[in-house]
Amino acid sequence: MPTSSASTTDSAKSSASGGVQSLERAFDLLERMADSGGEVGLSELSASSGLPLPTIHRLMRTLVACGYVRQQPNRRYALGPRLIRLGESASRLLGTWARPYLARLVDETGETANMALLDGDEIVYVAQVPSKHSMRMFTEVGRRVLPHSTGVGKALLAHTPADEVRALLSRTGMPAATEKTITTPDGFLAALEDVRRLGYAMDDNEQEIGVRCIAVTIPDSPTSAAISISGPAGRVTEAAKERIVPVLQQVAKELSQALASSGPTS
Template identity: 85%
Template sequence: MPTSRTPDASAESAAARPAGGVQSLERAFDLLERMADAGGEVGLSELSATSGLPLPTIHRLMRTLVACGYVRQQPNRRYALGPRLIRLGESASRLLGTWARPHLARLVEATGETANMALLDGDEVVYVAQVPSKHSMRMFTEVGRRVLPHSTGVGKALLAGAPPEEVRALLARTGMPAATARTLTTPEAFLGALEEVRRLGYAVDDNEQEVGVRCLAVPVPDSPTAAAISISGPAGRVTEEAVTTIVPVLQQVAEELSAELAASGQPG
């Protein structure tokens, strides 16, 4: 889930800005991220309070973002993230999947099972990359497929760090339909599963999305957007005994992918 920004973050970023950085650009992107943290819609006074920037500066930046289509002004005078960001997000998601594929291929080689990468997009989980197992009996999830978080291992991994009240609000919006007899269908059960994820360091989908299929998932630490990787396979292969060998590989690959994403975000 997004990390809240402190009011002095703009000053900190200005201090850390490399030579040649453009302050107005940094401030504009900071405001966009603050809007995302706030759920996508804010008022100017809220942005001023959280960013520490004066209202005239924020108003000038928001006018520019509105003119470019990255922000829109609502009838209630509040500002919302604009439709042009969707194309950027879709392109970035595809690129993220491209970066992930070599890491997922390592997972397949090490575990023998299908490897996936998923993001949290709004209230849904979307799969952005997959490398299939070489077994004739294997799991296949179409890239671009969207599922509800409560019935998947990646969903649990993605939400494990979220405050309980945010998780409850999400579940209230999506509902908790049962995909199988094993699906968790109450907020209490799901919150209990998230506590287990935090304790163990990994998530399990035990026949909850599809009968006969088990998945193991871990979050990608420090990802710029909430991301998780997983392996999935027949329950007869992804056994309790196999967990002890698969999970360390998952965690190592997640750390390596995190490092690559961090490096890609550094100025050249």
């Protein structure tokens, strides 16, 4: 009776990139599950990935055993709780990687620099480097805010389909943080159109009176992420904005490249 060698097993097959094929497939399935809202059936995964059902079933069984996927009573598969720990650690590390780039933003703009992620329906700040000015903005790392009143929220939602944006706003509501806060879905969608047209987002006294924030997304980030500067409206003027936006866009591009290569070099 022939025995199978490691070179012929699915777990040891090499992919075109030189990696282990089954690992690449498993991570691809996890990302497809996330893109589908976190819960899918085997047939949906087979249709979207092009993999045969027996292969998907074997991979999912392994992911379930490891706790990264769980099977629902309806037989569909959902992302598992062990991913939460990985995600939290990755978010903290992402903030750590970003700090040298945020420090550059502070040096070149003079204002406080932030990095934020879209986590579910909320914005969470994962890193900050404060301005050297005595009057400066401060947002606690880990703070969560609703996206409709923030520059980073607008930047992160700018390319989300309108129906998904409306659904998010219906879940969160649109409470007014200040008299300048956008409080209608149509108004917010119009603001997102401005973001797409201009290439940056602005919070003009919408989260806090007297404070302006300018934000851009990090292109091709492994998770939706944005960087921003915030400062007193008297310093973050229209003239200052013309100088700050290109700096933000350049730093976002460099941070994107660093993340793609598994972290920045010093």
